[in-house]
Amino acid sequence: VLEYELGMAIQELLAAHEEDEDEGHDHGKAPIAFAVDGFLERALQEIHPAYAKLVKHFEADRLDEARQAGRALAGSADPYVAAHASLILAEIAFREASKEDPTPATEVEEAYKPVIRACETLIEKDRLYLIRDYRACELIALCFEKLDKPLFEFVQYAILLTDYNDLPAPVQARVRGRLALLNQKAG
Numbered sequence: 001v002l003e004y005e006l007g008m009a010i011q012e013l014l015a016a017h018e019e020d021e022d023e024g025h026d027h028g029k030a031p032i033a034f035a036v037d038g039f040l041e042r043a044l045q046e047i048h049p050a051y052a053k054l055v056k057h058f059e060a061d062r063l064d065e066a067r068q069a070g071r072a073l074a075g076s077a078d079p080y081v082a083a084h085a086s087l088i089l090a091e092i093a094f095r096e097a098s099k100e101d102p103t104p105a106t107e108v109e110e111a112y113k114p115v116i117r118a119c120e121t122l123i124e125k126d127r128l129y130l131i132r133d134y135r136a137c138e139l140i141a142l143c144f145e146k147l148d149k150p151l152f153e154f155v156q157y158a159i160l161l162t163d164y165n166d167l168p169a170p171v172q173a174r175v176r177g178r179l180a181l182l183n184q185k186a187g
Contacts, residue, residue, distance in 0.1 A: 040131045041131055044080060044081070044084065044131070048073075048078070048081050050069065050072070050073055050081075051073060051081050051084065051085065053069055054066055054069040054070055054073060054085060054088060055088070057069055058070075058088050058091070058092065063092050063095065063096065066088065066092055067089065067092050069085075070085045070086075070088050070089040070092065071085075071089065072085075073085035074086045074089060079126065079129045080129045082126070082129070083122065083126035083129035083130050084129075084130065084131070086118060086121075086122055086126065087122055087130060087132075087135060087136060089118065090115055090118040090119050090122065090136065090139055091135075091139070093114050093115045093118065094112075094115045094139055094142065094143065096111075097111035097112050097115060097143075097146070098146065108146070108147060109147060112143040112146055112147055115139060115140075115143050116140050116143050119136040119137070119139045119140045119143075120136075120140065122136040123136050123137060133164065134160060134164040134167055134171060137156060137159060137160045137163070137164065138160060138171065138175075140156050141153050141156035141157050141160065141175075141178075144156055145178075150182050150185060150186055151186070153178075153182060154179065154182045154183075154186070157175050157178055157179050157182075158179070160175055161175055161176070161179075
């Protein structure tokens, strides 16, 4: 019931915002969807204290505790909690792979493969359950940057701009900047 009510409220807010834009009113604000993002994230943490604990560990950079809490929640019957926990697990794997910075190319590849696989799974199966669904796609692009695969990175960023309509402005700017840099390098 809560999921339905929240969904209906968001649809009404978005419709009102789009109607306002259609009439030419520009209030200089980010799309209403981003105002709702913070609310939904807080609501998810409020409804699921174990998820709130996971977020707290992750934000405090206590990755071992976050990983343990994330693994327990990734198998949750609640698809929203499971998807968000899986995304945090992918973030943890990315942070750890970035910290280790192995030198042989094969080790670098092996360090980022689990992140790419986890994010691809999230995009394919759990995208509808994520508040910030674009982050999984962005993580894949960041992995390709670390793997020095500019063509794959370019394609991933292009997908990010075309398939994720409601990207936050800072993410859009970052992606466009990186695409411009990649375009300069590759021509």
